[in-house]
Amino acid sequence: MQDVTAGPFTPGTVCALLGPNGSGKSTLMRAMAGLVPSSACVTLNGAELSRMSLQDRTARCLYLPQALPAAVHLPVLEALIAARHTAHAGRLAPASGTPQEETIQAALDSLTLFGIPHLAMQAMDELSGGQRQLVGLAQALSRKPQGLLLDEPLSALDLHHQFAVMDILRRETTAHQLVTVLVLHDLNIALNRADTVAVLHAGQIIASGPPASVLTPDLLREVYRVQARVEESADGRKFVSVDGIV
Numbered sequence: 125m126q127d128v129t130a131g132p133f134t135p136g137t138v139c140a141l142l143g144p145n146g147s148g149k150s151t152l153m154r155a156m157a158g159l160v161p162s163s164a165c166v167t168l169n170g171a172e173l174s175r176m177s178l179q180d181r182t183a184r185c186l187y188l189p190q191a192l193p194a195a196v197h198l199p200v201l202e203a204l205i206a207a208r209h210t211a212h213a214g215r216l217a218p219a220s221g222t223p224q225e226e227t228i229q230a231a232l233d234s235l236t237l238f239g240i241p242h243l244a245m246q247a248m249d250e251l252s253g254g255q256r257q258l259v260g261l262a263q264a265l266s267r268k269p270q271g272l273l274l275d276e277p278l279s280a281l282d283l284h285h286q287f288a289v290m291d292i293l294r295r296e297t298t299a300h301q302l303v304t305v306l307v308l309h310d311l312n313i314a315l316n317r318a319d320t321v322a323v324l325h326a327g328q329i330i331a332s333g334p335p336a337s338v339l340t341p342d343l344l345r346e347v348y349r350v351q352a353r354v355e356e357s358a359d360g361r362k363f364v365s366v367d368g369i370v
């Protein structure tokens with residue numbers, strides 16, 4: 125990938141990273157997370173992540189990959205508690221003095237936030253794809269990061285859960301002033317649920333800003349090679365209507 129200037133991403137807002145297959149979205153996310161070699165300077169709330177150890181970096185800025193790691197035969201609740209301990213093992217929060225009940229409650233709260241407390245005792249390797257994605261998100265938020273990098277966090281979710289998760293992410297992002305960047309393919313969700321969008325095309329961010337100003341028919345033609353209209357419903361919701369491919 126060529127040099128890319130991404131951001132600044134504003135605390136308290138959700139930015140959707142968009143672009144066609146192979147445009148560099150995952151590569152950019154992985155570079156921001158420090159998982160691919162990069163000379164980029166990445167800062168979060170004034171701290172230079174690129175100068176930190178991967179452990180300190182991960183404690184501040186959590187990256188959820190597109191393909192989740194192989195699930196282990198461990199109850200969901202235990203997996204969440206283990207994730208919190210991993211975060212506390214960094215230098216941000218002391219592990220000692222944290223009562224066990226508090227840790228368990230935080231993990232349960234996180235599952236409840238995503239509407240899946242009933243999965244607490246189910247084994248990770250017995251979850252459906254969508255359930256695993258929800259648990260992954262609950263695990264990410266239970267670690268109390270300042271930044272969230274989510275690569276296609278809605279890819280395995282049904283329509284209800286796609287919107288529910290976006291609403292949760294928006295609420296948590298506002299409440300905790302998180303910097304949230306997520307890769308999306310659904311332009312209608314980006315139009316109606318993201319605060320800003322950034323569009324990658326052939327390894328470069330070619331447009332960024334409020335979704336409705338960025339996602340114009342001209343941009344959709346150039347980037348996605350579709351002939352499309354951006355229409356507005358009676359109640360003000362925007363949607364992309366595709367007439368054909370070009």
Ligand SMILES: Nc1ncnc2c1ncn2[C@@H]1O[C@H](COP(=O)(O)OP(=O)(O)OP(=O)(O)O)[C@@H](O)[C@H]1O
Nearest residue numbers: 125143144145146147148149150151152190307324
């Ligand atoms: N480890 C790697 N080594 C070499 N090339 C890679 C590597 N990872 C990705 N690429 C290439 O970089 C380009 C961008 O890939 P990337 O996964 O970032 O795209 P993407 O925008 O996330 O695509 P998609 O929407 O299909 O997930 C692709 O051409 C891909 O083949």
